[in-house]
Amino acid sequence: MLFRRRTPPSRTEKLRVAVWPRQSWKRSLKYFGKRVLRLSASPHAIAAGFACGVLVSWTPLFGFHFLMAMAVAMIVGGNVLAALFGTVVGNPLTFPLMWWASYSVGHWILGHGGRPPPPLHADLFHAPWAEIMRVLRPMLVGALPLGVVSGAIAYFIVRAAVRAYQAARRERLAARHRPEAGHAPSEVPGE
Template identity: 30%
Template sequence: MPKKLLQRYIPKPETLKQHKHLKMFGDLLHNNNLWVLNRKSVPGAFAVGLFTAWIPIPFQMVLAAALAIVFKVNVPVSVALVWITNPLTMPVMFYVAYLLGASLLGVDASHFEFEASWAWIKASLTTIGPSFLLGCAVMAISWAAAGYFILRNMWKYATLMKWQRRKRR
């Protein structure tokens, strides 16, 4: 696995421990398992990050950090993966989640007009809300499982290749 590449781009533990939103976790952040890059922490961190990215709430990074602490996986990787949902990708991702949820519920995914207001959100919770939330849940679980197993197998493959190169020498 490209461990050195990941280490180059993820923030240092000291930086994250001082982050204003992560200070609430206090001494829980001092567990070294939350900061190492190994075959157990990285696939789990991918699962946590990808799962959290599909949860339609603000402050997803704080939720990703909390889940990473609970599951004892790499915090920086979990938090970084939440940024899959960004202002450019979020509308497409959440629309696909809505379409999937509507399909699973057998509901007509009718055309709707989006309006950025609390009144529209409250009114939509009963109409498109169930389809949207079901789609988000299915996508979160699917992406988390896929990310976990893909990373776990990639890590295993990279380790096998490294051992084979050592054998040849």
């Protein structure tokens, strides 16, 4: 392969890079942003797809985010690839805050008011189904309004960014194809 490393990275190195990028988070986020802006679709489709990914990221159904984002994007006419990019909003750094917020909001919406949430079972992986649903129900209920609000915010930000990027790109391409001032257009040989 052309760009393969001579010595493959160890599992520890792969894990470290997954948690903390080699260059920096700023550079990784810039690259990610460029990937979204360069998608070839309408600004609405890209923004709608990205918003679907953001919305789905709030749910506690961790293993199904990609599938759910693709399904919701297809339903609303959003770009599926942008929806997959949108799910990156939910990541190991943001999940604890997102899940706490969705649990708290859901707990409040379900009418538990000012009462603090009941203590959780120490080991949810081996807890009875009723205990798991006592946690999942408020999280799912709270994820909906938080996901809709953050998805709407993401939609308007991404749509504006994609419109600006695509307009600038069209202008650059048009400037390349314009004949320079003062020069006659080149003649095509054989005519």
